[in-house]
Amino acid sequence: MNNFIDILRNKGYKITPQRRAVINALLECESFPSAHQVLECVRKTHPDISLDTIYRNLNLLVELGTVNEITKGSSEGNRYELLTEGHHHHIICIKCGKIVCVDVCPLQQMENLIATQSGFQIISHSLEFYGYCSECKV
Numbered sequence: 001m002n003n004f005i006d007i008l009r010n011k012g013y014k015i016t017p018q019r020r021a022v023i024n025a026l027l028e029c030e031s032f033p034s035a036h037q038v039l040e041c042v043r044k045t046h047p048d049i050s051l052d053t054i055y056r057n058l059n060l061l062v063e064l065g066t067v068n069e070i071t072k073g074s075s076e077g078n079r080y081e082l083l084t085e086g087h088h089h090h091i092i093c094i095k096c097g098k099i100v101c102v103d104v105c106p107l108q109q110m111e112n113l114i115a116t117q118s119g120f121q122i123i124s125h126s127l128e129f130y131g132y133c134s135e136c137k138v
Helices: 002-010 017-030 037-044 051-063 106-118
Strands: 069-070 079-082 089-093 098-103 128-131
Touching: 002 017, 017 037, 017 079, 037 051, 051 069, 051 079, 051 106
Parallel strands: 089 128
Antiparallel strands: 069 079, 089 098
16 A cells, blocks of 8 residues: 555645545455445445545546556446556456456557657557456357
């Protein structure tokens, strides 16, 4: 948790109890939680925290590059994960919502080519695959 607190401090953000609780929830609660699941987890120690506060903190952590927002494409909304591991992508089951990390990044060479051709300084990219997991295959 201290790495994430240091990033917030170094960027000039206050370390509020709510921010600590959101980071802690991402570390300890269900993997790839939705904002509502983060809220449930945080309310165990901060019963008065609002969903708006959860979203504000999640959005800040995404903006700072410490949290990855995974677009799930379902009514449950997006999922979140603290970036504790190296760069990776995801495969998402469109039936049950299972999310699996994909450690291979086939885009690194393409990213360099696109940066050269476009003149952009690319700071990140994401790739999500959608399909059916082994339990949900038709």
